[in-house]
Amino acid sequence: MGAVGTGVPRKEAKDKVTGNIKFVGDYISPGLMHARLVTGTYAHALLKNIQTAAAWRVPGVKAIVTGKDCSFLTGAYLEDRPPLAADKVRYYGEPVALVVADSELAAKQGAEEVRIEYEPLPAVNSVHDALRPGAPRIHENLGEYRRVKPVFPETNSNIADRVKVRKGDMGKGWAGSEITVEASFHLPQSDHVAMETRCVRAEIAPDGRVTIHSSSQAPFVIRKLISRYFLIDTGKITVIVPAVGGSFGGKAAVQLELLAYMASQAVGGRQVKLVNTREQEIISSPGRIGLDAEVRLGATKEGQLMAAEITYLVDGGAYSDIGAVMTKSIAADCTGPYKIDNVQCDALCVYTNHPYTTSYTGFGHASYTFAIERTLDMLAKKLKMDPWQLRRMNAIAPGDTSPTLTGLTTSNLGDTGKCLDRVKQLINWDEGQVVTGQDGKIRAKGLSALWKTSSTPTDARSGAILTFNPDGSLNIGVGAVEIGQGSKTNLAVMAAERLKMDVGKVHVMMEVNTHAHPEHFKTVASMTTFMAGRAVLEACDDIIHQLLSMASIVLRCSPEDLDVAGGRVFLTDNPNMYVDITELVHGYKYENGNSIGGQVIGRGSYIMRHLTEMDPETGKGNVGPGWTVGAEAVEVEFDPGDFTYKMLKAVAVLDAGKVINPRIAQAVVMGRMNMGLSLANREGLIYSGSGVVENASLRDYKIMRFAEQPQYTVEFIETPQIDAPYGARGLGEHGLIGMPAALGNALSAAARVELNQLPLLPETIWSVKEGRP
Amino acid sequence: MFQMLDIGPLELNVNGEKRTVVARPADTLLYALREHLGLTGTKNACETGDCDVCTVLIDGWPVKSCHMLAVEAVGHQVNTIEGIKGSPVQTAFLAKEAFQCGYCTPGYIVTAHALLTLHPDAEDEVINEWLAGNLCRCTGYQEIKEAVLMALGR
Incomplete structure (x- = not known):
């Protein structure tokens, strides 16, 4: 019953060819509020004034959020970015304000009515421009930014980080070189162009619980950052990610989620949807180096x-x-x-x-x-x-x-x-x-x-929780997101292989819920099969151990005499003596009503090593x-x-x-x-x-x-x-x-x-x- | 011709059913299908007519629903991905692994389904022209081509 290496169709295939699969933006509700970004029109300019009076006059506009409303800086390694530009804009398309309204149209009309006055600054238009002596400083306070992880910004420069690799002895290397060649290269920035533009919904319950739905590769990072910047316990934040419409790394960044939270907060916690237009997707949200x-x-x-x-x-x-x-x-x-x-x-x-x-x-x-x-x-x-x-x-x-x-x-x-x-x-x-x-x-x-x-990261981790349905089929609970890469199916294949069961009886769900699923670092770096795979296999072994020990009581033998395959636990030397796993997975019940074992729940986890x-x-x-x-x-x-x-x-x-x-x-x-x-x-x-x-x-x-x-x-x-x-x-x-x-x-x-x-x-x-x- | 001057009811024929929506004159068909009828199988990806992700069929012909007003669809048969069931195109897409994230897939299925109906004998040149408008970022296009050829019985 080998599943690994056989070519199993995607679990979600039918939903994808019928339009039945649901992405974040596919949630339609009359009560939903809509936010729209107002973005900067200069690559480098001081923000002199933001006039919102005309925007407030648009019927349906309920709130306008600007950089003055958020006091923190964010960033993955170095906290250098205001979620909304405060004193100046540093790139063309940078989010400056957020208009929240009771309809998509009103939010759009409101956003068009926000007036921004700028004082243009000379723009740094290439890395060579940036490193030239006397180049305009993009971050005046570079030395004061908080470092979240090892990063080495150089004050009074435009250098955010410098990484050095020194191996061997260059003198020796050049001395031994009879032929040398050198060349310089230039590659421009570009965009991911995922077909689904980034989309988020945020709401805050009366007791302060926060729920974020996002098209993201990093639900657990969203939870961490919402907690860090808005001072909310991580346990009170739930991030939900359904299937994602392409991401290619772009949706590993946390950006719109912070804005959607602020938008919801500005309208009393009501659920607010924020979606990028294609233009914002290309310029306002982060692209490729x-x-x-x-x-x-x-x-x-x-x-x-x-x-x-x-x-x-x-x-x-x-x-x-x-x-x-x-x-x-x-x-x-x-x-x-x-x-x-x-x-x-x-x-x-x-x-x-x-x-x-x-x-x-x-x-x-x-x-x-x-x-x-x-x-x-x-x-x-x-x-x-x-x-x-x-x-x-x-x-x-x-x-x-x-x-x-x-x-x-x-x-x-x-x-x-x-x-x-x-x-x-x-x-x-x-x-x-x-x-x-x-x-x-x-x-x-x-x-x-x-x-x-x-x-x-050196402590990147993953986990898996496996449960059974009464029909003996298996549910895989992991925190890895389905972004089109087929990871959920691959995890099902590996579980089926290890438990020697039909892969058709292994169920996955597209949705990741940080409240229900064990933490998975991020769905990036082609590491899901490796990290979540290790966790799933450990959980399978945990299940096998539980099944064998319960069956050893039922079959009155040592667990070492037993094997699991095809939905049965059986005596290795006599497969005709078996117990069906449907009789075990929710506890075994004897004829007189006595029960043993309880639910079989597989638990697995993995953390990077060395x-x-x-x-x-x-x-x-x-x-x-x-x-x-x-x-x-x-x-x-x-x-x-x-x-x-x-x-x-x-x-x-x-x-x-x-x-x-x-x-x-x-x-x-x-x-x-x-x-x-x-x-x-x-x-x-x-x-x-x-x-x-x-x-x-x-x-x-x-x-x-x-x-x-x-x-x-x-x-x-x-x-x-x-x-x-x-x-x-x-x-x-x-x-x-x-x-x-x-x-x-x-x-x-x-x-x-x-x-x-x-x-x-x-x-x-x-x-x-x-x-x- | 049906005239629409203010927000009001429109009767649309969608997937063989008569449906009434209350729309603005400027509402696109894409917006009306998704927001008023909950037919979210049709996706939005650019709203500038450059990607064909939002393709639906109007009287059997593929049309970008972001470039058509809801009011313009009155009196026409609208078919969305939800109305296409058991098409050989869907079977072929499944067989050839012709999708990954699935976001652009409804647009392809709808377009290829129309191609199959209107040009069952389509040669390569016709296939390429019909599908050149649809953008996909996940696949290599090769598997989509194979799927369309399979659906055409080739």
Whole structure:
């Protein structure tokens, strides 16, 4: 009755193809109040005056909240952000006020009537602008901000955090380098574009209990922050998250929830709904980091990598939020999956007057991977070496150490070389990287290897509570959110496998309720299967123990003589002697009425093991339980006449450890590959000279459309991670990480020019080729 | 032509049922379906006509419901995802794993269902044109294409 590895359809599939599944915004009630954000129209300006009189005159407007009404600053590591701008706005689209009304229309009309007077300030429009001596200070009081977790802001600067990685001896590394190559890179900020815009409802009961419904990846963090900022006991706060309509890291940030709470408070605790328009989703709520990078690599003539000196400048936008955490994560994995003994990396989270940023699929890894993998192709060219061969000979392996000096094993690393070998076959690399057709069009391929570890907090935890229904079916209670990644189904698969029962008899619910479900850190970092999976397996073992001990009394034998499978507990040596679990799960009742055992309730929990913070001077530390490694390739058809191109093929081979559910794993990785190509091919926020975002709508911010995608191939190899459930490594976002680099390498080869920026529009290729700025 | 000057009752024919809603002249069909009739299977994702997530069928043809007023639907047959039951498109989407978060899925199902009805012999070019308007951020589009081909019997 094996369930793991068999390809089980999503539990919620039927609800999704019939429109029956409910997202937060699908709750309709006549009593609901509606809030609307008023957002700033300058990237950097002093707030001189906010006039609300005209807004108050709109019939139906019940409350107007401004920055004066909230006295706290918020942030994930560094508390630098007012929930509503108070003295000045620091990015275009920053929330300034909130209008609460008895209808969506009145809230909108009210918001349009709020008048804001500004005194414009010079805008910091890039990370290089931000680091220039004499640059305008975005945060005048940077030194006074409260640090919630390790973060190192530099006073009198625009630097929110600086992370250093020092490995080996750079003098030795450069001395041993016969060939060096260096390059700089520029990647713009971009947006998650989840199809469901962020949406929240908040209400406060007469006794002070708070209920928040949110489209979020982090219900337990919402609970913590509502408690921290509004001084409410966590036990009096319930956060409920139903299915989420795509998130990609964006909904791990806590933003609208704080505002919705204030809106509810302003109307006497009535339930208030706050939903982003698409424009607010793109500019007002946090998006994806930008990255400027400088990479210098040294190698022997034979191609052995000797030294890497790297500077990553993260455009975190106006507030640090998760941008600072991503800076650490980027630094920890800074070289990509290569053995380099001498590494120096400085990663800075830089403030600009751009929209602030948060986690995004790949957690910054796609950005730095673009820089590293492009530099490797440039190095290969200089070495007159095959780019695949260069990667293969330097691929990191068990016995090596990570940039932060974690010892690598087969279990915590997997097999990078094997991924590269298989990708080489699948993309038909040996045909030649560049092939010119008779029509003059150029077919070219590009490669990228990739790796990522979790970068979770050292005490990230999860839990599971398993209960039975009278029909012997199982309910899984976990705090992990269903965001489209199929985790709930994967947990059901693992429980079915461990309890040897039909996966159809394992029930999951889409909703997470912080009051009812055990805490799960956040649904991020592709860690749900790992963390919640460990908890579920422990809970299954707890159930097995209870079933065996109860059945041993009923069957008058030792528990060691028994096994559980197919809904029965039976004698291992004589399966005909059994008791049906429906007779056990709510306590066993003898014929005379005597009862024993009571309800069978499975309990499991997991906490990260052996993780440490990074040393502030050297970066030394253990930042995740294991890596997922992989290799990817892209093939394009490039027209040298007009610089247009078609993406023909994209291939990913990832070391999954163990594929729990091939159906979902294939689909999720392919989807992330598509997102990575969309990102690299066309996406990026466009700013005016004064920092105003000029493409804040889906009309102007283009993502990949149907029929533009290449032919995708996804394969997995399986090197088990011993401490992971059934050996399964984190899996999902990794599909995105190598795509921009592979596309950049393919197009650079096709166009015979070094393309070191994104997005790779035909105009980009043309302007680089023509040497235009 | 039906004229509407102020808030008032509208009779709509939705999923084969006559339904009365009290709407404003400026209420979109999307708003009326969701807020007045509770038909929340039709989702809102941009309200600028750029994503086709809110697609419904008007007399069998796909229309962005954010770009149509409720009053304009009077006298027409409106079909939403809730009115499409047992379509081969749904079976194919299930078989091909052609959705993840499910938010854009109703728009795809409704559009592809109309394609199946109106162009049962659709070639690749027609399929691509019909579905190019719908945005999805979770899938690789490849599985959606496979599902539509499967529903078309190919």
